[in-house]
Amino acid sequence: MRVLHYPEFDRLEIRDLDVTPPQPDEVRIQVAACGLCGSELETFKNRSPRRAPPLVMGHEFCGTIAVVGSAVSGWKVGARVVSNSLVPCGRCVRCERGDTHLCAHRQIFGMHRPGAFAEFVNVPARCLLDWPENLPAEAAALAEPLANGIHVVNLTRHLPAATALVIGAGPIGLFCQQALQVLRGSKVWVADLSAERLAVARRLGAVDVINPRTQDAAQILQAATGGEGADLVVDAVGAGVTKRTSLAALRPGGATVWIGLHENALTFDSYGLTLPEKQVLGTYAAKIEELQHALGLMASGQVDARSWVQRFPLADGVTAFKRMLAAEGADIKAVICP
Secondary structure, eight states, X not given: OEEXXXXXXXXXXXXXXXXXXXXXXXXXEEEEXXXXXXXXXXXXXXXXXXXXXXXXXXXXXXXXXXXXXXXXXXXXXXXXXXXXXXXXXXXXXXXXXXXXXXXXXXXXXXXXXXXXXXXXXXXXXXXXXXXOTTSOHHHHTTHHHHHHHHHHHHHTTTSOOSEEEEXXXXXXXXXXHHHHXXXXXXXXXXXXXXXXXXXXXXXXXXSEEEOTTTOOHHHXXXXXXXXXOEEEEEESSOOHHHHHHHHHTEXXXXXXXXXXXXXXXXXXXTHHHHTXXXXXXXXXXXXXXXXXXXXXXXXXXXXXXXXXXXXXXXXXXXXXXXXXXXXXXXXXXXXXXX
């Protein structure tokens, strides 16, 4: 089969690999589409050991079942499916308490097992969901990143979210924006350095957009909220400066959710967190029921996962990586379609 292969640091190539037979509890999926995630771009750019080559990356995908393992029931050849991005063990204490996305033994496609930048990929049947008939492949493949936005909403259900700031208008930021608008009715401001990305955020319903090159996000949110600040801030960038901004733009008693992974270490004024009782929440991945919710939102037209996404054939997978790494103009999200 043809794959987009990551054979060593700093190199990607299209090549042929042997197809591996599925395990008894797995199905082989003929991949229809696989989203190119920012975490994979960061992996390639920064030589991350979290995805050590040689490897086939890709964890946001949908396709058609081509082969059914001998122990699989409930799924047939030809079924259109969407896969979870990770495989939980189902047995550890985290899985038993319902935090399957935090499984102590989780396997992530394109990290711990072969991913879906390929013509075929093997998937445990317990990771599958039905692919809605009215949903194009490039949208169905993005159920996982939208589910991340839904997970952010679910993590913050205990707090008001009338006003929100999303920092970063990349794919995760745009999905967080839409999830907050649809599920919480939030008025959302979006900050980004790219005028093109801010234009997409505005078209998707942002109350206003902020370019930190010339504007102070914290001051704008305070001015819009009577000097208080936003109820909720989502940092979908993860740089030290954006994490500090997320705290500065937040009202006393509010919460910021850190989902971006751009930088690890940071320094900040801890009194500015403790004295006004601000909350910081980390978030990672999503539960399979949140993927199901994401598919429903896209199928019903409540979330736009198509107008700002670009399709690339597998043969142009290296080009897709280079384009999204450069992140110029309207290049926001690539979906590779084998």
